[in-house]
Amino acid sequence: xxxxxxxxxxxxxxGKAKQLRLFAFLAWFIAIAGEVYAILELLSNETMIWLIVAxxxxxxxxxxxxxxxxxxxxxxxxxxxxxxKFFVQNQLGAIMAALAFLPLVILIFTxxxxxxxxxxxxxxxxxxxLLIAGISGADFNPPSVExxxxxxxxxxxxxxxxNFDNDNVYWTEHGNKxxxxxxxxxxxxxxxxxxxxxxxxxxxxxxxxxxxxxxNNAKRKKENTLLDNLDExxxxxxxxxx
Numbered sequence: 001x002x003x004x005x006x007x008x009x010x011x012x013x014x015g016k017a018k019q020l021r022l023f024a025f026l027a028w029f030i031a032i033a034g035e036v037y038a039i040l041e042l043l044s045n046e047t048m049i050w051l052i053v054a055x056x057x058x059x060x061x062x063x064x065x066x067x068x069x070x071x072x073x074x075x076x077x078x079x080x081x082x083x084x085k086f087f088v089q090n091q092l093g094a095i096m097a098a099l100a101f102l103p104l105v106i107l108i109f110t111x112x113x114x115x116x117x118x119x120x121x122x123x124x125x126x127x128x129x130l131l132i133a134g135i136s137g138a139d140f141n142p143p144s145v146e147x148x149x150x151x152x153x154x155x156x157x158x159x160x161x162x163n164f165d166n167d168n169v170y171w172t173e174h175g176n177k178x179x180x181x182x183x184x185x186x187x188x189x190x191x192x193x194x195x196x197x198x199x200x201x202x203x204x205x206x207x208x209x210x211x212x213x214x215x216n217n218a219k220r221k222k223e224n225t226l227l228d229n230l231d232e233x234x235x236x237x238x239x240x241x242x
Contacts, residue, residue, distance in 0.1 A: 005156060007148035009076040010203045017076035020068045027065035031058045031100040038104055043111050045118050052125055055104075059129040062100050066093030066137035075206045077143035086144065093137025101130035148202060155210065156198045162218035164225075167197045171207050178207050180214040 009017070038054040041047070069092060078089040088095070105126040109119055160167050162180060169178040172190045178201040179187055187193055194204065201207045 005149065005152050005197075005199045007077075007145050007152055007199070008203060013075040013203060013206060017072040020072035020075070024065040024068040024072065027061045027068065028096045028100065031061035031065065031096075034058045034061070035100050035104050039107055043107060044113060045115055048118050048122055051122050055101075055122070055126055055129050058100055058104075059133055062093075062097050062133040063136050065096060066133070069093050069137075070139060073139070074143050077145055077148060079145040080147075086142070090139045090142035091137075093139070094134045095137075097130065097133035097137040101126060101133060105130055148208075151208065152199050152202055155208070159198055159210065162215065162222060164222070168195070169198055169201055169210075170195050171201045171205060173205075175205075176207060177209045177211040179211045180218050184211060184214050184217075186211060186213060 034054055035058055038051055038058075042051040042054055073090060078086045080086050105123065108114065108123045108126055111119075114122075156167050159169060159180065169180060170182050170184070170187060171178040171194050172187050173192055173194075175187065177186075178198065182193060182195070194201075196204070
């Protein structure tokens with residue numbers, strides 16, 4: 001029985017994930033700094049427009065941080081074995097969104113120096129921004145080592161079935177699919193084409209999808225090979241007696 005393949009992010013993937021996480025934290029830090037500035041300097045009727053601008057900027061930074069963080073998690077996912085770490089790592093975008101907006105929204109509605117009109121307009125915008133940032137920051141289908149392991153083994157079997165029991169695929173530096181054929185039209189003229197197993201394509205670049213062109217060509221090649229083998233069987237062309 002073939003040993004089960006277990007996903008493990010490559011050093012390159014981990015390095016890229018670390019870089020993405022640093023940029024995500026930078027975006028979140030600036031967002032929270034903007035929130036602090038808005039609380040200290042902009043909570044007044046005279047600065048309503050600038051307060052709205054600050055909320056929009058904070059929203060953009062929060063979403064940017066969450067997007068980068070999710071990309072990092074797909075390169076270097078957490079394991080489901082540690083439930084707390086798994087939850088925090090995958091839902092940190094929603095947590096940071098709450099930190100970036102919730103104190104500001106609360107202070108907008110409780111500030112006695114703001115009139116009802118300003119509270120209604122700016123408060124509503126703040127709540128909407130909080131919801132948008134929270135939803136975009138949450139990961140409703142978080143990656144994990146276990147999920148990747150399961151998918152890698154399933155896809156390996158698919159590739160081997162299509163490719164005559166051969167776990168060998170090709171992928172490029174910036175591509176998002178792996179290929180069964182090195183001369184596939186989508187990678188034929190690329191300067192650098194990597195070669196390895198399905199598992200290695202996942203670990204190296206986070207590539208997790210088979211090229212549809214290669215899949216269809218492999219199916220046709222396999223069908224033609226089976227037909228050729230049937231034609232070569234002895235006795236198939238001999239006439240049968242009555």
